[in-house]
Amino acid sequence: MAALLARLTNAVATSKYGRSYRDACGHRKFGLMYDDLLAENPVVEEAIRRLSDEERQARYRRIKIASDLTIKGKALPKDQWVTDETEHYYLTPHVDRIIEERQQNSIFGGDTDYNALLKSFADQKKE
């Protein structure tokens, strides 16, 4: 069921309806990417720390430009809007990894099967 739902969601997201929805959200006309909008909780803060200097500076530049435009009540010229082709989910992989690490840390204690965890070191190598 979950797999079917995922397939359906993906189908909608990659269709013209999905594209129209993303364009209509409003952030793209200010030059912002989706990951620029993630609320800065501890996980996102750590993800921002893990960015390279260039990525971090680019993020700050986009946010600064968007803030300036919002104050002035303007938007970027249409040819400078973010599109599906220029969109780059630069923060999401880091967020996913941090969540995974925290989940790993939370499983310790209780009935953790350490032998299985050790064995998975070997499985990583064989993959």
Place this chain on the structure above:
Amino acid sequence: MLASIYSQSSRFSRSAAPRQRTVSVQTRSWASEAQKKEDHANLETSTTPSGIRVVTYGTSNESALMTSIGVYLKGGSRAETSHTSGFSYLVKELGFRGTETFGDLAVTRILEQFGTQASVVLGREYLGYALDAPRSKIYSLSPALGAQFMNIDLHDHVLRDRKYQAEVAARDALTSPTVRLVELLHQEAFRSQTLGNSIYGSHALVHDHFDPYNHAHPPATEITSFLENQIKGNGVVVVGTGGIDHATLVDHVEDLFQGVSKGETSRTKAIYTPGESRNVLSGDSYWGLGFQGVPLGDAHTATAQVLQALLGEARSSTRDGPGWGVTSILNQKVMGDDIEAMKAFHIPYSDTGLFGIIAAVQPNKPAAASLDRLVNELNQLKKGEISAEELTRVKNQAKSHLIDATATPSQVREWLAHNAMSTSGNVQSPAQVMKALDSVTAKDVQTLASKIFTQPALVSLGDAVFPSMEQIRAQLK
């Protein structure tokens, strides 16, 4: 090796006296029955089809509950070029951290759950990863060792974080005058090449700041390439101590290193080309005098150990008891009110060695007189004036130092790895090396002293007045 050379205190400390690691002896942890026998029977070596050397040492004595396995790559700071200077030290910081799948804390928790102690050792000729664990758990931990080579987390932020940690560690290490003197002596003895490369990277030694890639961190591709260059069959040694079964370890090694091909990282011969380095700094003054030593596996390696023990160490600030160099030449004949501490060391490498004497000068005292006294004693050694009683004392002390340095499975493991990595022939057992020590004669010591105390390298730190290297060479008759 490094832990035994480099002191943690601001002046030289007894616990960190440099010790030559070419001589070994049976450890106290084995049963007395085993100690009565020739223990070279407990040393087993073999080579896998891919060229990996596997060495095990120890008995199946149940009293040895703690075992140790280490994987050593032939590389170290010697394998670095000007472009990769400091890479080994950075890679050392990556050891037993997160992998592609597990974060730092997860890896640590898994290993600690089994009572494991993990360590990464960096020498001038090798990089080693070791696990010390209870005997019942050691084999199940081998995948964790393999992950160090197959699956290190090399994300950008990880390299940035590790570089920062390496900076802090290198800066702390280089505040020790002992560390700095030995690093500078290597630099001057081998002209900043091969063994002259600093373990902390050339930038750290010159600019007091660890910076392997000029204000950035090396990209993951270059780190990977640097490591892959060292993971070649003939350049890998796996050592197991504390009752590890040899055949079982070989099976684990073959499984861990399935994809490793035969071959060996090429190594430029280290040529002793002595030089001089003066570092005028405010604060305390130090000097170091270096000579070309003896390589591992050489017929005179044991003699060099005896010679180093003969010179020994000296310190003015504490009242030392028996066994800590009170009757050594440095303490009896070279020590004076112008010297705070001094010690001799010998570090053998695969194709050469470094024999050195380092000293801390008392504040506001000139350094020339102490160097004159030392040179005078070195000349006496070259004349062969060593009594039989003195020789016996020194040999016994050398043997006891070796027992001390190889008392635990992990210490024996590192000692064996150093020997196995550096010599292309058979690895000697501790008993064989002890025999070699016993057979050293006064004539051997005189011959070796005459050979090595000729071309000095000189290093000085501080604002005291030091003689030149040429003046010292002229005095060495």
